[in-house]
Amino acid sequence: MLLEIAQTFVATCRDVFPVLALIAGFQFIILRQPIPHLRQVVVGFGFVLIGLTLFLVGLEKALFPLGKIMATQLSAPEFVFGTKIVPDNPEWWAYGWVYIFAALIGFATTIAEPALIAVAYKAYHVSGGTISQWGLRLVVAFGVAIGIALGTFRIVTGTPLFLYIAAGYIIVVIQTIFAPKAIIPLAYDSGGVTTSTVTVPLVAALGLGLSATIPGRNPALDGFGLIAFASLFPIITVMGYAQFTRWWSGVRRKFTKER
Amino acid sequence: MAEKTERRYLILALLRSFFRKLKEALSDLLPIIVVITVFQLAILRQPFPELLEVLMGVALVVIGLMLFVQGLEMGLFPIGEALAVAFARKGSLVWLLIFGFGLGFSTTVAEPALIVITREAAKVAAQGDIIASGENARASYALGLRLTVAVSVGLAIAIGIVRILRGWPVHYLIIAGYMIVVLMTLLAPEEIVGIAYDSGGVTTSTVTVPLVTALGVGLASSIRGRNPMVDGFGMIALASLFPMIFVMAFGMIVFGIKVAW
Numbered sequence: 001m002l003l004e005i006a007q008t009f010v011a012t013c014r015d016v017f018p019v020l021a022l023i024a025g026f027q028f029i030i031l032r033q034p035i036p037h038l039r040q041v042v043v044g045f046g047f048v049l050i051g052l053t054l055f056l057v058g059l060e061k062a063l064f065p066l067g068k069i070m071a072t073q074l075s076a077p078e079f080v081f082g083t084k085i086v087p088d089n090p091e092w093w094a095y096g097w098v099y100i101f102a103a104l105i106g107f108a109t110t111i112a113e114p115a116l117i118a119v120a121y122k123a124y125h126v127s128g129g130t131i132s133q134w135g136l137r138l139v140v141a142f143g144v145a146i147g148i149a150l151g152t153f154r155i156v157t158g159t160p161l162f163l164y165i166a167a168g169y170i171i172v173v174i175q176t177i178f179a180p181k182a183i184i185p186l187a188y189d190s191g192g193v194t195t196s197t198v199t200v201p202l203v204a205a206l207g208l209g210l211s212a213t214i215p216g217r218n219p220a221l222d223g224f225g226l227i228a229f230a231s232l233f234p235i236i237t238v239m240g241y242a243q244f245t246r247w248w249s250g251v252r253r254k255f256t257k258e259r
Numbered sequence: 260m261a262e263k264t265e266r267r268y269l270i271l272a273l274l275r276s277f278f279r280k281l282k283e284a285l286s287d288l289l290p291i292i293v294v295i296t297v298f299q300l301a302i303l304r305q306p307f308p309e310l311l312e313v314l315m316g317v318a319l320v321v322i323g324l325m326l327f328v329q330g331l332e333m334g335l336f337p338i339g340e341a342l343a344v345a346f347a348r349k350g351s352l353v354w355l356l357i358f359g360f361g362l363g364f365s366t367t368v369a370e371p372a373l374i375v376i377t378r379e380a381a382k383v384a385a386q387g388d389i390i391a392s393g394e395n396a397r398a399s400y401a402l403g404l405r406l407t408v409a410v411s412v413g414l415a416i417a418i419g420i421v422r423i424l425r426g427w428p429v430h431y432l433i434i435a436g437y438m439i440v441v442l443m444t445l446l447a448p449e450e451i452v453g454i455a456y457d458s459g460g461v462t463t464s465t466v467t468v469p470l471v472t473a474l475g476v477g478l479a480s481s482i483r484g485r486n487p488m489v490d491g492f493g494m495i496a497l498a499s500l501f502p503m504i505f506v507m508a509f510g511m512i513v514f515g516i517k518v519a520w
């Protein structure tokens with residue numbers, strides 16, 4: 001365990017080193033300005049490194065193995081059909097537990113995603129408190145849940161990835177025209193941050209495991225694409241939520257006026 | 260005497276903030292713990308293998324997340340903002356763009372998730388007889404993909420900076436980008452499309468996101484006439500859009516253009 005922590009720590013340092021070198025280089029050579037609260041910043045970087053290390057080791061030890069075993073067990077023919085053989089054209093509803101697991105694990109991993117915590121924190125402060133941290137994270141996680149569930153449905157039915165993504169983009173474009181302008185950049189950003197440290201390994205395992213057990217699916221081709229779903233749907237839910245709250249406050253205002 | 264009570268106050272305040280952070284980290288991780296426990300016990304009906312190890316892992320995750328969030332507030336956010344302010348004061352666009360490109364490139368090229376995905380992609384390509392199946396051909400293909408993604412993220416950050424300075428609405432860039440993605444999907448070889456879509460998602464790592472967000476918000480707040488909410492966000496969206504376009508372009512260059520879908 002200690003050895004693993006040490007190894008992960010070295011790996012994390014190696015990943016973060018280029019950023020540190022870049023910042024330090026620019027700071028000393030180009031900008032030549034002292035960093036305010038240098039000691040606090042250095043300690044903060046130390047915390048980030050140690051925190052990320054423990055986080056990754058813990059995920060590797062506890063959550064990833066379990067989640068991956070679960071993903072394969074839930075999509076195994078013994079669990080879905082009770083026999084070892086998958087019928088030639090399995091009905092899509094036979095995989096009910098897989099969709100539910102996909103949605104729940106997508107939701108849960110997104111809530112735990114550190115990058116999303118960072119963006120929600122920033123959005124809360126920049127918006128002067130109008131965007132609540134938990135509110136944004138819940139809406140984004142809800143979007144990921146829908147996305148991953150739909151993505152597993154696509155793998156089961158074998159429909160082309162392109163159609164779903166194109167349809168999703170069209171919805172995004174239409175929403176962009178009508179959504180409140182201030183939310184649009186944040187909504188787009190929340191699509192990108194949902195898929196990093198926690199979500200990707202579990203979701204990729206689910207996609208690959210599922211496409212390996214269904215006849216006619218090629219894990220190499222069909223296993224990809226789930227991550228794209230997970231980054232598309234939060235954009236839709238975040239803009240949708242902003243549209244809903246605006247509409248709702250409009251309705252309420254009208255109602256109180258009539259009274 | 261007064262000094263002693265003061266110190267006691269300080270320790271108490273520290274403890275209180277520690278427990279608050281611990282509670283926050285626990286509630287962040289509660290959903291994932293509940294989902295896995297319920298599925299393991301109620302639906303798959305299996306006991307936990309190596310329960311002690313799992314519990315230790317969960318404890319590490321909670322402490323790790325707590326420290327990370329603390330470090331975010333103390334280190335990553337302030338440094339990102341300080342850099343933005345310093346660049347704005349210096350007023351050198353060229354250096355700012357070089358910095359942005361470097362930030363995107365250097366954090367992406369070593370990203371573990373990206374290394375995994377490109378290796379996987381090389382395997383797919385070798386199986387499909389698109390590239391030679393030798394070890395060398397696969398390694399150089401994977402490296403090519405990785406460099407493509409890293410360059411595209413660097414460009415995305417640089418263009419994102421230009422966009423903040425000029426005040427372009429981000430949705431024009433994004434919608435135009437999506438149209439390019441859809442058009443290229445029709446032309447790109449099938450083997451590259453899924454990987455291209457996924458590569459957009461894996462590029463934004465846990466350290467990059469806070470830095471880039473702080474840089475964007477910091478720039479938007481230190482330039483007159485820019486709104487940090489409208490102009491500050493959007494850089495990460497560009498960083499996940501550009502790789503899709505560039506990876507499909509890479510596929511079209513390496514494999515040739517596929518005619519009609």
